[in-house]
Amino acid sequence: MPIKIADGLDAVSELKKEGIVTIGEKRARTQDIRPLHILILNLMPIKKPTEVQLLRLLGDTPLQLDVDFARIASRETTHTDRSYLDENYLTFDDIKDRKYDGFIITGAPVEKMPYEEVDYWPEMLKYFNWADSHVFSTLHFCWAAQAGLYRDYGVEKRILPRKLFGIYQYNLTLAYHPLLRGFDDRYFIPQSRHTSIDDKKVDATPELTVLSRSEENGINIISDKESRRIFVLGHFEYDLRTLEWEYKRDREKGLPIRLPENYYPYDDPQEKPRFVWCSYAHLFYHNWLNFVYQETPYSLDNLMPFNVHNPLHGN
Ligand SMILES: CC(=O)SCCNC(=O)CCNC(=O)[C@H](O)C(C)(C)COP(=O)(O)OP(=O)(O)OC[C@H]1O[C@@H](n2cnc3c(N)ncnc32)[C@H](O)[C@@H]1OP(=O)(O)O
Numbered sequence: 001m002p003i004k005i006a007d008g009l010d011a012v013s014e015l016k017k018e019g020i021v022t023i024g025e026k027r028a029r030t031q032d033i034r035p036l037h038i039l040i041l042n043l044m045p046i047k048k049p050t051e052v053q054l055l056r057l058l059g060d061t062p063l064q065l066d067v068d069f070a071r072i073a074s075r076e077t078t079h080t081d082r083s084y085l086d087e088n089y090l091t092f093d094d095i096k097d098r099k100y101d102g103f104i105i106t107g108a109p110v111e112k113m114p115y116e117e118v119d120y121w122p123e124m125l126k127y128f129n130w131a132d133s134h135v136f137s138t139l140h141f142c143w144a145a146q147a148g149l150y151r152d153y154g155v156e157k158r159i160l161p162r163k164l165f166g167i168y169q170y171n172l173t174l175a176y177h178p179l180l181r182g183f184d185d186r187y188f189i190p191q192s193r194h195t196s197i198d199d200k201k202v203d204a205t206p207e208l209t210v211l212s213r214s215e216e217n218g219i220n221i222i223s224d225k226e227s228r229r230i231f232v233l234g235h236f237e238y239d240l241r242t243l244e245w246e247y248k249r250d251r252e253k254g255l256p257i258r259l260p261e262n263y264y265p266y267d268d269p270q271e272k273p274r275f276v277w278c279s280y281a282h283l284f285y286h287n288w289l290n291f292v293y294q295e296t297p298y299s300l301d302n303l304m305p306f307n308v309h310n311p312l313h314g315n
């Protein structure tokens with residue numbers, strides 16, 4: 001939310017340098033305010049915990065949000081009841097003529113497959129194409145971040161020698177960015193993936209800005225220059241015990257899995273995991289919503305299309 005202060009205060013220029021939005025009397029009197037429209041494409045097989053996790057973070061704002069959930073229609077889901085989805089989720093046909101201020105696309109356990117082998121890849125492409133002209137800012141996380149970077153910028157993924165599994169620290173690479181406002185120099189985020197992206201290709205793509213990275217585990221948050229495409233490799237939204245649940249699941253299945261790194265004190269699974277990413281998760285989503293609120297057009301009819309740069313996709 002912008003703060004209204006007198007135009008003559010010296011703080012105005014100082015805050016502007018930090019990206020903090022201030023408005024004067026005239027703008028405050030004429031400012032049009034409306035709810036933000038957010039769409040979440042939930043690709044997780046077990047959808048309900050992800051709904052709670054995301055709504056918890058989105059709900060932590062004084063702004064009014066209208067949130068819709070969308071699902072894939074071209075593949076039957078086996079882990080979530082069909083009638084629940086029919087009742088509570090929209091399909092592409094429902095949303096194709098609507099416009100949204102913000103669009104969130106979740107991770108999905110399909111990261112080891114080539115994109116084109118994912119049953120719903122053609123439907124993903126429909127969502128991506130639609131978002132170019134119907135969404136102001138799209139936030140992709142985990143697999144969706146990899147898929148979006150591939151589709152928009154031709155960034156490939158690669159299989160890691162072992163699963164990146166635990167809580168990892170990343171350093172900010174920029175002094176000021178609206179999505180990182182209020183962050184410490186470093187933050188923590190859960191990771192649970194078998195793949196990573198081609199960091200060199202990201203660094204060599206002039207349309208992309210890297211917001212954070214670590215020496216050991218590479219790039220973590222990326223944005224295009226206008227923050228209309230945001231890519232987060234990891235899961236800010238995970239609950240305290242989500243990694244523990246995944247660890248036990250894989251162990252019970254006899255899969256090769258080690259304890260989540262940097263998670264239990266003394267690496268002792270009897271201990272309560274350390275919750276060191278919660279405040280960053282709230283701050284990140286808060287910053288994204290604040291950014292969207294400041295920059296999205298009052299009337300979505302005036303939305304400018306997003307320019308896709310990847311020649312692979314002929315856009
Ligand atoms: C890298 C990231 O983005 S991390 C985000 C993903 N994280 C998670 O999904 C964590 C929770 N998921 C899980 O724990 C597991 O996937 C489970 C327990 C739900 C399912 O495990 P299994 O039953 O062994 O796997 P299964 O072979 O049925 O496939 C699971 C999911 O993979 C996806 N999937 C599998 N094959 C395909 C395919 N060819 N095309 C598209 N999706 C596929 C589907 O989403 C499927 O779930 P759904 O049928 O309910 O939609």
Ligand SMILES: N[C@@H](CCO)C(=O)O
Pocket residue numbers: 108109110111112192193194246
């Ligand atoms: N986070 C996922 C990775 C699989 O793609 C899981 O462990 O289920």
